Amino acid sequence: MNIKILNDYNFEKEVLQPKTPVLVEFWASWCPPCKMMEPLLDELAKEFAGRVLVAKLNVDQYRDLAAAYPVMGVPSFFIFKLGKIVSGPHIGAQSKTRLQKIIEEQMDRVG
Amino acid sequence: MKKGMHNKDCTCWSCPAINLAGKVDFRACGQSVEQIKKFQDEKGGGHIMAECRRRPELGLYDPMAITFQECPEWQDTEYGYLLKNMRVMILGIDGYLGWTLALWLGKLGCKVSGIDNYSRRNWVKERGTHTVVPIARMTERLHAAKEVLGIDIYFRELDVLDKVALTEFLKEVKPEAIVHYAECPSAPYSMIDFEHAKNVQSNNVIGTLSTLFAIHEAVPESTLIKLGTMGEYGAPLTGRPLFEGFFPADAVLKWQDKEWSLGGELTPRDPVSFYHISKVQDTFNVYEACKYWWLRSYDVMQGVIYGVHTDEVAADPRLRTRFDIDEWFGTIINRFVAQAIVGIPLTLYGAGEQIRGFIALEDAMQCITRLIAKPPEPGQYGVVNQMSGYYKLRELAETVAAIGKKSFGLDVQIQRVENPRVESERHPFNPIFSKLPDEFGFVQKDNIEQEVSRMFSLLLQPNIKSRIEEKRHLILPKTWWSGQKKEVERIELYK
Known part of the structure; x- marks a missing residue:
């Protein structure tokens, strides 16, 4: 699997510190749309390897973290850059082209 | 990997x-x-x-x-990592699939338990027919499993509808996986009349509901493997793909210049008999129970099953699993082989151009084992389409006829008769069935030719052949979806 699994210990380092964009999915194992996103996110992780990190956080396991962000439902997608949300929440299943577009918008931006 | x-x-x-x-x-x-x-x-x-x-x-x-x-x-096992002495309970352990799986899992080192109230034996008896492969009484089956294979199976005679007794048994055994085969598997049986439709739907729907409540109370962290059917989806004439339960993330609903993602929503179901409707209702009951209580389940949309062989059931005549050939409980390839043996033309309903997914008995056992080995996550309701290929029924008849002629010297004919069912006879069919191979490592082991040959070899044994002869008048359908009870007329006979 090419998707980074997030937890309490690595969230700061993997999501908040990098200068490059990070796509984060907030998900739950009881959520069918979240499960359907798995193969698609894996493809995106491969496609953007080295440029954009694709990561996911289980909202049941890490409630504190989920509660710190405007997650209104799952799946919710955000793009983080330098510790800030620069895009999102995008709620519900997303097509690959839509996620590509969301990521590329942030890659084009300077700073 | x-x-x-x-x-x-x-x-x-x-x-x-x-x-x-x-x-x-x-x-x-x-x-x-x-x-x-x-x-x-x-x-x-x-x-x-x-x-x-x-x-x-x-x-x-x-x-x-x-x-x-x-x-x-x-x-480490051949089918993935399995819990040491994993406790697996089979609901409907006396049936065609249940008994085969009990021996299969027992041989793999699982601690197998199971329940049955012998409904299948009774339904078959009620129709005046019998399993053509003789099967032993449960006490003798259990004894032979111990004697021949060294397997201890913990059996209790119990009706899945008895929620109190089922809960008690679950609390006692604490299974780590539960395989639910305790349903009536026949579309034509459910179409006989009101009483039969009612019995199939209450046994299946309320039985599954009872199972869900019992699991919630006794073993909520256990995996439920529930048997559904590919027939839940129907065969849409547009030829759209039959996805594995849910639309993929990329699927989009487009209407009046707007778009919505369908990703993760249940796909449409289009059941084709009162039996198939019971399976669709089960789908929704299991799906919701996973959501409400964080139960974990795989719903297995199984293609039409066929075959007689696993190493375990073949180890001793007392270990054989049942084999039905009548119009209600005989699945199509199993019926074809029986017809070929007693000289009845292999019977196609209507055009014979219907397409269905199929899987051999032994491959189905492998799939269930691989699902048990990779349990769903808390609250996860997953769906797999369990089949190894799909075929036009006419082509299957031709395959069985060719094997019967070439390898067993039989004179086999094929006939088309009026179709007693209400179904499309010419339709596209585009099933997706990649999850089991891609995510669970399923590798097809049996092909139709090999398994059909095994079936001929077993069914040609004199005692079995004579049991087919005894019930030959119950192979051709008399149960019409219209409610009529009459013989079907032949449309065409060909060699």
Whole structure:
């Protein structure tokens, strides 16, 4: 699997510190749309390897973290850059082209 | 991926031997994350922790910390890591699939238990027919399993509708996986009349509901493997793909210049008999129970099953599984072989151009084992389409006829008769069935030619052939979807 699994210990380092964009999915194992996103996110992780990190956080396991962000439902997608949300929440299943577009918008931006 | 090790990276998060502990809040299931925030405010922060019933010395720990590969309780087998002495309960253990799976899992080292109330034996008896492969009484089956294969099976005569007794038995055995085969599997049986439709639907729908409530009360962390059918989807004339239960993330609904994602929504169902309707109702009951109570289930949309062989059932005549050939309980390839043996033309309904998915008995056993080995996550309702290929029924008849002629010297004809069912006879068919091979490591072992040859060899034995002869008048259909009871007229006969 090419998707980074997030937890309490690595969230700061993997999501908040990098200068490059990070796509984060907030998900739950009881959520069918979240499960359907798995193969698609894996493809995106491969496609953007080295440029954009694709990561996911289980909202049941890490409630504190989920509660710190405007997650209104799952799946919710955000793009983080330098510790800030620069895009999102995008709620519900997303097509690959839509996620590509969301990521590329942030890659084009300077700073 | 090492062959067969499809589950090496699974963690305690999906292990049925784990109790979830710490800040578990089931109110959050399927609801807005605002609920979680409310819970945070009321109860303070914290994580869900794991507590292992098999290794209590670990105390409370992060459920993602240990993988199946690292855990000494999960042991290397041909079909992935399996829990040591894994406790598996089979509901409907006396049936065609249930008995075969009991021996198969027992041989793999599982501690097998099961229930049955002999409904299948009674339904078949009620129609005046019998299994053409003779099967032993349960007491003798259990004795032979011990004597020949060294397997202890813990059996209890119990009706799945008896929720109180089922709950008690679950509490006593504490199964880590439950395979639910305790349903009436016949479309024509459900179409006989009101009484039969009612019995099939109440046995199947209320039986599954009873199972769900019992699991919730007794063993909520256990895996439920529930048998559905590819027939739940129907055969849409547009030829759209029959996805595995849910639309993929990329699927979009387009209407009046607007677009909505369908990703993760249940796909349409189009059942074709009162029996298939009961299976669709089950789908919704299991789907919702997973959401409400964080149960974990795989719903198996099985193609039409055929075959007689696993090494275990073939080990002794007392271990054989049942084999029905009548219009109600005989599946199509099994019926074709029986017809070829007693000189009845292989019978196609209507055009014979219908297309269906199929899977051999032994391959179905492999699939179920691989599902047990990679349990769903808390609250997960997963769907797999379980089939190894799909064929036009006319082509299958030709294949069986060719094997009968070439390898067994039989004179086999094929006939088309009026179709007593209400179904499309010419239709596209585009099933997706990649999850089992891609995510669970399923590798097809049996092909139709090989299994059909095995069936001919067994069914040509004189005692079995004479049992087919005795019931030959019950092979051609007389149950019409219209409600009529009459013989079907022949449309065409060809060699």
